[in-house]
Amino acid sequence: MAAELSKKRKKKRKKYYRMRKNRVGASLFMFLLNSLIMVGLVHGFAFIFMISSINSNIEDEYKTKSALVRIYEMARSSGSTGYEVFDTAGLDYFIRNKDGSIGHTHGKITCSDSFFSYDMPASYGDPSLPDDELVQVDLYYDTEDQLISKDSKGGLGFDVKNIMKIALDRLGLFFGAGDSSADDRGYEDLDIEMPLWMGIDMKDGEQTLVFKADIGMRSTAVGSLIIVYMLMIVLFVVILITMIIDAVTAATDHHRLNQLIFTDMKIKAKNWLWFMYNAEQKLEAASTRRHFALADVEFVGFRRFCACNSIDEGETMMSDVYNSINRLIDKKELCAYNAEGRFALMLEYTDKDALKERMDKMLSELGNTGHESAAAFHAGVFLTDANNLNAKEIDIEAELANASAACASLADNEGTAVAFYDEKFIEEQRWIDTVAQIQQKAVDNEEFMVYYQPKYDPRTNELRGAEALIRWQSPEYGFLPPYKFIPIFEKNGFITEIDHYMLTHAARDQKKWLDAGLHCVPVSVNVSRAHFIEDDLAEQIRDIVDSEGTPHELIEIELTESAFFDDKKAMIRTISRLQSYGFAVSMDDFGSGYSSLNSLKDMPLNVLKLDAEFFRGEQAGTDRGEIVVSEAIRLAKSLDMRTVAEGVEVKEQVELLASLGCDMIQGYYYAKPMPSADYEQCVRAGRSDPESEDVIPVKLDKPGEKEPVPV
Numbered sequence: 001m002a003a004e005l006s007k008k009r010k011k012k013r014k015k016y017y018r019m020r021k022n023r024v025g026a027s028l029f030m031f032l033l034n035s036l037i038m039v040g041l042v043h044g045f046a047f048i049f050m051i052s053s054i055n056s057n058i059e060d061e062y063k064t065k066s067a068l069v070r071i072y073e074m075a076r077s078s079g080s081t082g083y084e085v086f087d088t089a090g091l092d093y094f095i096r097n098k099d100g101s102i103g104h105t106h107g108k109i110t111c112s113d114s115f116f117s118y119d120m121p122a123s124y125g126d127p128s129l130p131d132d133e134l135v136q137v138d139l140y141y142d143t144e145d146q147l148i149s150k151d152s153k154g155g156l157g158f159d160v161k162n163i164m165k166i167a168l169d170r171l172g173l174f175f176g177a178g179d180s181s182a183d184d185r186g187y188e189d190l191d192i193e194m195p196l197w198m199g200i201d202m203k204d205g206e207q208t209l210v211f212k213a214d215i216g217m218r219s220t221a222v223g224s225l226i227i228v229y230m231l232m233i234v235l236f237v238v239i240l241i242t243m244i245i246d247a248v249t250a251a252t253d254h255h256r257l258n259q260l261i262f263t264d265m266k267i268k269a270k271n272w273l274w275f276m277y278n279a280e281q282k283l284e285a286a287s288t289r290r291h292f293a294l295a296d297v298e299f300v301g302f303r304r305f306c307a308c309n310s311i312d313e314g315e316t317m318m319s320d321v322y323n324s325i326n327r328l329i330d331k332k333e334l335c336a337y338n339a340e341g342r343f344a345l346m347l348e349y350t351d352k353d354a355l356k357e358r359m360d361k362m363l364s365e366l367g368n369t370g371h372e373s374a375a376a377f378h379a380g381v382f383l384t385d386a387n388n389l390n391a392k393e394i395d396i397e398a399e400l401a402n403a404s405a406a407c408a409s410l411a412d413n414e415g416t417a418v419a420f421y422d423e424k425f426i427e428e429q430r431w432i433d434t435v436a437q438i439q440q441k442a443v444d445n446e447e448f449m450v451y452y453q454p455k456y457d458p459r460t461n462e463l464r465g466a467e468a469l470i471r472w473q474s475p476e477y478g479f480l481p482p483y484k485f486i487p488i489f490e491k492n493g494f495i496t497e498i499d500h501y502m503l504t505h506a507a508r509d510q511k512k513w514l515d516a517g518l519h520c521v522p523v524s525v526n527v528s529r530a531h532f533i534e535d536d537l538a539e540q541i542r543d544i545v546d547s548e549g550t551p552h553e554l555i556e557i558e559l560t561e562s563a564f565f566d567d568k569k570a571m572i573r574t575i576s577r578l579q580s581y582g583f584a585v586s587m588d589d590f591g592s593g594y595s596s597l598n599s600l601k602d603m604p605l606n607v608l609k610l611d612a613e614f615f616r617g618e619q620a621g622t623d624r625g626e627i628v629v630s631e632a633i634r635l636a637k638s639l640d641m642r643t644v645a646e647g648v649e650v651k652e653q654v655e656l657l658a659s660l661g662c663d664m665i666q667g668y669y670y671a672k673p674m675p676s677a678d679y680e681q682c683v684r685a686g687r688s689d690p691e692s693e694d695v696i697p698v699k700l701d702k703p704g705e706k707e708p709v710p711v
């Protein structure tokens, strides 16, 4: 698993690397290659140029000195020493006898011992000889002048660097402005002498003339060489400049392209790709002891905000939020815009609670980002340690998707909130999936049970009604209270099916008890908000109750207060139709929301159910709380509505409610929700005596105690 992830990560990194890679390296390589070729070319050219120039020099020397040798030989044969022939020619030379002894010297002898052989057409020295006959001459280096030397293979070597230096020096003198002596030296001064000592056999090998040959590069050759060098340098500089410009342009283009790839241009923020690239690198380099959190932060209602204002304003807002987040996070943490009002964050933490606190603080600060109305933010957070992963094992894409799933679970929450993707969350998600899979089977197998919670008149303790409350006896998951599945059904839409189920079974029970001759009281059934959207809801309810043959007055419909925010006209129509069919309609949980009074104004309701919060909240038992309850009851009465107080657990409250004229009490003080068989006993008894120990139903022993579950 970890190996697979590492492979995946490496592959991804390669992809990003390729994207980010600068081409400067390639340009540099090309530049170096070009330079090398250039230097090679120049040197090669110079070398060939020098060789050919020197070869022709050697051959010229040989030719002229061979002529002198012939004159010398003629002079010798006429009795003279013949030396004057060479002396008048101004040679530095010596004559070596066959046995190696030096016969005669003249001038400065700087001939070295090392020599090499040079082949040349014999016709140079003697035009009478054929062209293809070669004659071998020995060449010796000059000990003072090192411009020509032996190369590593024993051939002719040139000190190109020094030759060029001398050439340029002389060129400087030659062109030297205002230096008259340089002018006088003239063009000739460009000559570069590179003397070699040359041996020419005389008197049929009896003697050898070894003389300092005037070898070198003539001014024209040096001039041409310098011009070629100059041209090459100019060309080289031009190519260098072109390449530098090219490399700089490529680098800036590349930088711009990178910016483009890694930036959300609309809100000028780093984007998802940037986040992935950097997060991967950070996690890979991080020690396994560090804890990381990946968060998906969402501006709640981004689209609505854009629709109400404008897309531009939405984007400006996101840009501000992005900047705020960056101010609130550490430099080594990451934040990127992930489109549609969402941000991806990578944070570091040591303690989950501290992180939760930090997130809460951050989101509430974001809520005040430069806009008049406070904005709400949701965050889904994936934690490494909560999921038993270390930094190197995180698959960022997958875990951010999990953080998003946690964030999505907050969808119903209008305010700012944080959800963690941890064991608990995963368990919840699994449960949501499981419920969706088994819900239909549970209905088909009649796993849902109707529990009844009686409503009593607090003054007489007489049974006045009951509320049908669902319970799920699942063969796999045991006995489940409504909070475990009703919110899931409300989300996945199955609630309408459940409402039908409960109505059918409650009506069926009522009919059964009626037929058994019991004195039945109305049973209220909860109808969900989702259900109220249906146009023919009143007719559906009527038909279900009719199909069980139950009188309509024995069924009451409970609507939760939040349902009253929907389409008011349609709601009033449905309520009126239900009433016209003889069903009483009650408003559930009155006082738990904000718009209750307004709803009361418009809705022609029969019953008002005071929310349990009245008797449990902070105001409960205080004078102010009492005033609110008494006024609510008074208001209901003036609107010709009956009142039911929910969640009443203690005697004092019952007595108070009785004194305030509350019609019914549905609470643990009298009875908890109970299976239908137990409720049947309550109906048979018709009244309750909560003070007695052995009454039906069993009264609550301690406030807040849970109802009994069937075995």
Ligand code: C2E
Binding pocket: 453, 468, 469, 470, 481, 482, 483, 486, 495, 498, 499, 502, 526, 527, 528, 588, 589, 646, 647, 648, 649, 666, 667, 668, 669, 673, 704
């Ligand atoms: P609700 O409609 O407000 O139901 C009243 C809840 O308060 C019941 O919880 C009941 O057991 C509880 N209760 C009543 N008296 C007391 C008391 O003195 N002390 C305490 N601590 N609790 C008391 P229950 O049965 O768990 O139902 C919870 C919610 O589930 C219901 O709130 C209702 O919104 C929903 N629900 C239950 N059955 C159905 C159903 O058949 N259809 C629909 N749509 N929703 C249902």
Ligand code: CA
Binding pocket: 467, 526, 558, 588
């Ligand atoms: Ca209810």
Ligand code: CA
Binding pocket: 588, 589, 609, 611, 646
């Ligand atoms: Ca209620």
